[in-house]
Amino acid sequence: MVGEDGEQLGIMSAADALKLAQERELDLVKIAPRAKPPVCKIIDYGKYRYEQVRKQKEARKKQKIVELKEVRLSPNIDVNDMNTKVTAARKFLEKGNKVKATLRFRGREMAHMQASRHILEEFAQKVEDLAAIDKPIKQEGRTLTCVLSPKKN
DSSP states (O other): OBOTTSOBOOOOOHHHHHHHHHHTTOEEEEEETTSSSOEEEEEOHHHHHHHHHHHHHHHHHHOOOOOEEEEEEOTTOOHHHHHHHHHHHHHHHHTTOEEEEEEEOOGGGGGGTGGGHHHHHHHHHHTTTTEEEEEEEEEETTEEEEEEEEOOO
16 A cells, blocks of 8 residues: 555555545555555546646657658759759758659650669769668659658767
């Protein structure tokens, strides 16, 4: 038996413990029911539940949700357009988000899919100081994709 302040009250029957808790206008809660003998504590159960919920909310607030942002490229992208896309990807990575670089092919461009692979490789190379390749370049239907995640400092 443990009191509300954490002091040991010794071993006693369940009836005595319940009577003691009622005298103090608190609740009797089993802390370790499988122990021999079971350990009980006198606490305000409503306050205890409130504290537990508050701790869970606090833990959820501290979690960071990582989003997956997409940057779309095309096989005939120009240098300035590539730099614009790299700048956008850098902003996403600095905020802690993952970046999915997608190289989309349409019509006749499909015939030169593997020849355009270097565009994604160049893109990944330009942001390699901020990002590591999470998923390597992979063909998915009419697109080539790779996922970059921010490096841990």
